[in-house]
Every structure is written in structure tokens, then in C-alpha cells.
Amino acid sequence: MPRVSQKPTTGPAASRLVSARREALVLVVLIAAVSMLIWNGSTFFYDVRIAGSALGEQVRLASTALSLNVALILFGWRRYVDLQHEAEMRAEGERRAALLATTDAATGLLNRKGFVDRAAACCAASCNGDDQLLIISVQIHRFKSVSDQHGHETGDRLLNALAGNLREVVGNDAVIGRLAADEFAIALVVGGGDRARADALAEAALSSASRPLAIDARLIQVGAFAGIATAPAAQIRVFELLRRAD
Secondary structure: OOOOOOOOOOOHHHHHHHHHHHHHHHHHHHHHHHHHHHHHHHHHHHHHHHHHHHOOHHHHHHHHHHHHHHHHHHHHHHHHHHHHHHHHHHHHHHHHHHHHHHEOOOOOOEOHHHHHHHHHHHHHHOOOOOOEEEEEEEEEEOHHHHHHHHOHHHHHHHHHHHHHHHHHHHOOOOEEEEEEOOEEEEEEEEOOOOHHHHHHHHHHHHHHHOOOEEEOOEEEOOEEEEEEEEEEOOOOOHHHHHHHHO
């Protein structure tokens, strides 16, 4: 069964480390090249200064070209650094935009789009033709009442606590998302006919969602409903299975 993690295996820190090593290597090579140029050119410039007007036109042009060459090397390195920085900033911006497009801001779980995409990826990675995609829809009861009575900040803390409880019970193999204000969903690829696991996971999700929670010095308890739907992983459309679970 494919193991799916909701955390990326690499991050911006690793990308920056690789980029820093590459730039350090280029910098070392450039410094060595400039040092050699200066070392070799120092004698040339000294001879030019001593000879003065006795030098021909071609030698004077060569000295000017050598000076320009050094300036161009330094300019090229600076431009290279700027382009590298721009590329990294662009890649980081694209990564953040992709993350925001698939993540629920309140809980850090996947949003509806992210959930559907990740569940579809699980189906595509399934190697066994008998595998089933299991979706459990968990609807929180009385969430709006809690939010209206105690405020939206308390409602957000409640959502985060519920999300944490659901993460604990579903494990790392499952995909979990918050699809609407009071709706969570769990997706998991299971072996064909493993109905007992589906029922047990739904019961565990309901139990975790109904557990009393201490939030802002208050003990808050909500209820939950759950719907289960399964279908062959190789054939089902995630949106359709999610609608059936709802």
C-alpha cells in the first residue's frame, strides 16, 4: 500500500543549501580566474607603464582590452548572482502559491482541491487491482453554534484541535482535509473487502471529533456525523466518491 505523507520531503532550506554550495563553487573558480588574470597581468601593466610611449598601438589596445576583460568578469559574476537570486525568489513564490492553493489556512490541512488531488495521486500509485479508495466524510455538529457563541477565534482553535485529533487517529497512510467550514474528509487506499478497517477508522474519527476539548478555559464538546464510501481505486473519480460519502 502506498505511504502518503502530507509534508514535503524537501523544503526551501534544502534548496537554498544546494544553491549555496553551487554558488560557492562558482565563486571559488571565479576568484581563482581573476587572481590568475591579475597575477599574469601585473607584469604586463608594469611593462606598459615603464615603456610608456614607446609601445605600439596594438599593445596599448591590448592593455585596454585586458582591463575591460577584468571589468566584464566582475560584472558577469554580479549579474549571475542577481539572476540566481531572482530564480530562487520566483521558485519560492511559486511553491508558496501552490501550497496556498491546496491548503486550508485555518488548520493547515489540505483544502478541497488539495484533498482531491492527493487522493487521486494515491489511486494512481496503487499497484494492486483489488485496492479500494475509501473516503470518510466527517461533518461536525454544532460548530456554528460554538463559533457564534464564543467567537471566531475560539472556533478556529476548536478546528485546530479537531484537526489534530483526526491526524492522530488516521495515521500517516491517510489523506485528511478540511473541505468546508464544518466538514472534514479522510481518504485511504485499502485492500479489497477490508470493510472492517473502514468501519473502525470511521468510528475512531467520530470518537476523536466528539471528544471534549479544553479551549480558552472552557470545556467544549461537539458531535459529528460520518459517511463512508468505497470504490475500486483504479476506476473511481474522487469527486464522485466524495459526493457519495457526503
